[in-house]
Amino acid sequence: MDLTTTVSVDQENSVARVGLKGALNTDTAPEFEERLQKIVAEGHQLTVLDMKELDYISSAGLRVIFKAAKQTKSAGRRLAAANRKPHIDKVFEILKALPDMAVFANDEELDEYLDSMQSKVKGD
Amino acid sequence: MRNSFTFRLILLLSMSSALIIAAAMTIDYRLARDEILDRLREESLVTVRNSISDLENMLDGVESSAHFMANFLGRQDLTEEQLENLLRDIVETNVDVFGAAIALNPELTSDEAGFAPYYHKAGGLIQRKNLADGPENYWSQHWYTQPIAAGKPVWVEPYFDELGAEVLMTTYSIPVYREDTNGAPELFGVVTADVTLEELKAYISRLRLGDNGYAFLVSGEGAILASKADSSAMRNYRDLIYTSPEASSWERAISGSDQLEDKPQLVQCPHIDDKCAIRTSRLRTTDWPFGVVYSEDELLAPLREFTAKSTILSTIILIIMVLSGTLIVRRLTSPLTKLAIAVDAIGGGELRAPLPRAKGHDEVARLIRSFASMQTDLRSYISSLEEVTAARSRLEGELTAAREIQMAMLPQGGEAIEKAEAFNLWAKVRPAKTVGGDLYSYYRDEQRLYLIVGDVSDKGVPAALFMARAMSLLQQQRANLIQPEAGMSLLNDALEQDNENCMFVTLFLGVLDLQSYALTFASAGHTPPSLLRNGVANTIEQDAGPALALASGLQFSANTLQLQAGDRLAIYTDGIDEAFNIDAEMFGMERFNQRLAAGVDEAVEDAGIGIIDSVDSFAAGTAQSDDITLMLLDIPEAKAAVSSSTDQLSRSFKLDAQLNASSGEWLEHALEQTGVAPDIIMEMTLVLEELVTNVRKYAGLPEDAELTVQVATTGNSLILTIVDGGVAFNPLEDAHRSPLGADIESAEIGGLGVHLVTQLTDEQVYRREGDQNLLRVVKLLQHD
Numbered sequence: 073m074d075l076t077t078t079v080s081v082d083q084e085n086s087v088a089r090v091g092l093k094g095a096l097n098t099d100t101a102p103e104f105e106e107r108l109q110k111i112v113a114e115g116h117q118l119t120v121l122d123m124k125e126l127d128y129i130s131s132a133g134l135r136v137i138f139k140a141a142k143q144t145k146s147a148g149r150r151l152a153a154a155n156r157k158p159h160i161d162k163v164f165e166i167l168k169a170l171p172d173m174a175v176f177a178n179d180e181e182l183d184e185y186l187d188s189m190q191s192k193v194k195g196d
Numbered sequence: 197m198r199n200s201f202t203f204r205l206i207l208l209l210s211m212s213s214a215l216i217i218a219a220a221m222t223i224d225y226r227l228a229r230d231e232i233l234d235r236l237r238e239e240s241l242v243t244v245r246n247s248i249s250d251l252e253n254m255l256d257g258v259e260s261s262a263h264f265m266a267n268f269l270g271r272q273d274l275t276e277e278q279l280e281n282l283l284r285d286i287v288e289t290n291v292d293v294f295g296a297a298i299a300l301n302p303e304l305t306s307d308e309a310g311f312a313p314y315y316h317k318a319g320g321l322i323q324r325k326n327l328a329d330g331p332e333n334y335w336s337q338h339w340y341t342q343p344i345a346a347g348k349p350v351w352v353e354p355y356f357d358e359l360g361a362e363v364l365m366t367t368y369s370i371p372v373y374r375e376d377t378n379g380a381p382e383l384f385g386v387v388t389a390d391v392t393l394e395e396l397k398a399y400i401s402r403l404r405l406g407d408n409g410y411a412f413l414v415s416g417e418g419a420i421l422a423s424k425a426d427s428s429a430m431r432n433y434r435d436l437i438y439t440s441p442e443a444s445s446w447e448r449a450i451s452g453s454d455q456l457e458d459k460p461q462l463v464q465c466p467h468i469d470d471k472c473a474i475r476t477s478r479l480r481t482t483d484w485p486f487g488v489v490y491s492e493d494e495l496l497a498p499l500r501e502f503t504a505k506s507t508i509l510s511t512i513i514l515i516i517m518v519l520s521g522t523l524i525v526r527r528l529t530s531p532l533t534k535l536a537i538a539v540d541a542i543g544g545g546e547l548r549a550p551l552p553r554a555k556g557h558d559e560v561a562r563l564i565r566s567f568a569s570m571q572t573d574l575r576s577y578i579s580s581l582e583e584v585t586a587a588r589s590r591l592e593g594e595l596t597a598a599r600e601i602q603m604a605m606l607p608q609g610g611e612a613i614e615k616a617e618a619f620n621l622w623a624k625v626r627p628a629k630t631v632g633g634d635l636y637s638y639y640r641d642e643q644r645l646y647l648i649v650g651d652v653s654d655k656g657v658p659a660a661l662f663m664a665r666a667m668s669l670l671q672q673q674r675a676n677l678i679q680p681e682a683g684m685s686l687l688n689d690a691l692e693q694d695n696e697n698c699m700f701v702t703l704f705l706g707v708l709d710l711q712s713y714a715l716t717f718a719s720a721g722h723t724p725p726s727l728l729r730n731g732v733a734n735t736i737e738q739d740a741g742p743a744l745a746l747a748s749g750l751q752f753s754a755n756t757l758q759l760q761a762g763d764r765l766a767i768y769t770d771g772i773d774e775a776f777n778i779d780a781e782m783f784g785m786e787r788f789n790q791r792l793a794a795g796v797d798e799a800v801e802d803a804g805i806g807i808i809d810s811v812d813s814f815a816a817g818t819a820q821s822d823d824i825t826l827m828l829l830d831i832p833e834a835k836a837a838v839s840s841s842t843d844q845l846s847r848s849f850k851l852d853a854q855l856n857a858s859s860g861e862w863l864e865h866a867l868e869q870t871g872v873a874p875d876i877i878m879e880m881t882l883v884l885e886e887l888v889t890n891v892r893k894y895a896g897l898p899e900d901a902e903l904t905v906q907v908a909t910t911g912n913s914l915i916l917t918i919v920d921g922g923v924a925f926n927p928l929e930d931a932h933r934s935p936l937g938a939d940i941e942s943a944e945i946g947g948l949g950v951h952l953v954t955q956l957t958d959e960q961v962y963r964r965e966g967d968q969n970l971l972r973v974v975k976l977l978q979h980d
Contacts, residue, residue, distance in 0.1 A: 097860075098856045099853070099856050099857055127878075128878060128882070129882075130882055130885045130889075131886055131948035131951075131952055132889065134948055138948075158875075159878050163882070163952065167936055168936040
């Protein structure tokens with residue numbers, strides 16, 4: 073199984089949205105890591121990994137996300153996951169991975185969050 | 197024989213004797229030879245001197261007689277008759293004087309023919325002849341003229357006396373002078389005394405040196421007076437010696453020396469083969485050469501005789517010494533030879549072989565006595581050994597019978613196999629000695645299966661007897677064992693009675709409901725059982741009471757265990773887990789569980805024998821320390837509610853970049869075929885990915901190497917096995933695991949895979965089999 077990633081950036085709110093489709097496993101992790109590193113390096117305040125169409129993740133894939141989370145956190149920015157399927161969720165659960173990572177169950181929750189963040193910015 | 201002690205001793209003694217005798221004889225011979233030689237030469241010299249002396253004495257006597265007459269004649273005027281008487285007396289009284297004559301100067305006689313009476317011996321009588329009557333004038337005879345010419349007495353050259361006695365003779369003639377009226381000397385006459393050559397020869401021939409030796413006498417003019425052969429008499433010696441090649445030697449010898457020399461001259465001579473010796477001298481009286489010729493070899497005959505005698509004597513002494521040496525050595529060593537033969541016989545098992553008699557107290561006698569004592573000891577030792585052996589074989593026979601009886605107490609005689617619809621059971625007892633204290637038993641009571649395994653303290657006969665007691669009590673109490681904990685108390689009280697020896701027994705007593713597979717069991721200090729489920733074996737935790745028979749009124753707890761299809765329950769005694777190898781390491785429960793798991797695919801009896809074989813090979817080189825009992829109980833799959841068969845698939849994959857994708861796809865497909873739920877498929881695919889990724893990273897294998905993936909599904913479990921030929925690597929222990937739930941800032945990146953594997957599966961077992969890593973994970977399947 074392959075992995076397809078789509079990236080859309082909301083420059084105004086400094087949010088990068090990375091859509092994952094397929095499997096994030098040993099074979100696909102290296103390429104994804106390269107891609108994600110670039111996005112993280114762009115310095116968006118928030119990077120959202122949209123896993124709506126991600127069917128499979130292995131420890132190799134988690135390692136890439138783990139690395140990105142660590143980098144964004146140390147830079148004072150955030151990495152979030154959205155739309156995790158139950159079995160993907162289970163893997164995250166097992167590994168007690170990213171306990172303080174923002175997780176959005178679906179697009180609505182994400183939109184809400186983005187709106188609130190936007191208004192916060194505007195309010196500031 | 198050649199190498200025997202006797203032979204060597206005799207040889208050495210003989211050789212040394214021969215050397216000593218030869219040396220002694222040689223020295224003795226050297227000394228004796230010189231002495232003998234000197235003595236013989238001295239003797240010969242003395243002999244010759246004596247002969248010369250005799251001859252000289254004789255001639256002196258003759259000369260004296262002549263001088264006597266001459267004195268008379270010169271001083272006194274005698275009548276003719278008185279002269280005749282004087283002559284007769286001289287010849288008669290003097291044995292050496294053959295004849296004597298008084299020849300007066302014819303110028304003074306009245307008779308013209310002169311006066312010359314001559315008396316000589318003839319055939320024992322004295323005969324008278326008148327020389328004046330002869331055909332020739334006596335005063336022209338040389339015996340008359342020579343002394344007158346010389347003016348002194350002379351020995352006349354030998355001649356044939358034609359006028360007188362008509363024999364060969366030599367004459368001593370003395371001229372007698374008287375003073376005439378003017379006082380001038382005037383020849384009065386000549387007095388003679390004769391010696392025959394016969395007489396001289398008689399003297400000469402008395403001198404003999406050896407068989408061929410002879411003496412000779414030569415006159416002043418060289419005529420041979422006496423010699424070896426008569427034929428040579430009166431001949432000039434030069435006529436004889438000039439035919440000899442060594443004439444000069446002879447000439448020198450005869451004419452040379454005046455004195456008898458100490459050493460003889462050696463010349464070549466007839467009659468004598470080898471060098472002959474010649475000694476010469478001259479007679480003092482006549483100045484005639486005199487000599488002896490003899491063979492030095494003949495003279496030295498006594499020396500040769502001495503040499504021969506010495507040699508013979510030496511040889512005889514040597515032979516006697518060798519013979520006596522041989523006798524002595526044989527006498528000394530014959531007991532040794534006999535002893536060797538006897539000891540060979542003893543060594544061949546003939547313990548009563550007679551030894552030679554020990555005489556005296558020498559080394560050989562002591563040796564024989566030692567062997568005799570050894571023989572006695574050996575006999576008594578062997579006879580007692582025979583008794584002990586007989587007793588032991590009797591005891592062994594009894595023990596063998598006891599073993600048969602003991603085994604007959606156990607179901608199916610010590611090794612049982614029972615295959616029923618609801619269970620498969622295999623059990624075996626193997627005592628450490630001929631008999632032992634371990635026991636097992638099982639029996640069915642409608643829907644219950646009773647399982648009993650026990651171990652009496654100690655081993656051997658005491659344990660066996662107590663075990664027999666325990667077995668009969670179990671038999672008696674059969675009906676009361678439905679509740680194991682209560683049954684255990686009953687058995688304890690029964691066994692405790694009259695147990696003076698304080699024997700005790702550990703016991704596993706289980707009751708299995710064959711409907712529900714619920715096992716209730718009680719343990720009296722017994723080794724906990726192990727359960728093999730889904731390829732993984734674990735020791736069951738139990739609440740165990742004390743061992744039986746030590747105190748009365750003990751209480752035991754009931755343990756329960758829910759068995760399920762595919763389970764294998766192992767009940768065993770401590771003879772297995774407490775088996776020691778030569779390094780004093782214990783087999784242990786962990787090793788037992790591993791071995792139990794390894795036999796997961798084997799039939800129950802093969803698995804059981806396999807485990808016991810493993811214990812044996814582990815403890816190889818040591819004696820079995822304790823009785824061994826193993827009971828295996830299988831719950832067959834056939835009784836399981838679902839999926840009666842085991843599907844197993846296996847495939848190999850190269851360790852290349854496609855490994856993850858291809859193995860994942862294969863597994864997904866395989867599990868879909870067997871109808872496994874999709875979420876399980878995904879989880880197992882994830883587990884597989886983590887495992888093969890580990891192999892690829894850590895096995896140290898090239899990309900063209902392969903690993904094998906096996907997947908098996910039973911009714912309620914899914915077993916995934918990965919086999920690879922890489923370096924020993926147990927990901928369950930060796931792989932890095934990062935701590936979970938850490939704060940992201942301190943969390944490590946990576947080390948997550950094994951967490952996933954352990955969390956997503958129910959059992960994980962790693963085993964190194966030969967040069968392969970084998971990792972097996974089991975996922976329990978939930979059935980609706």
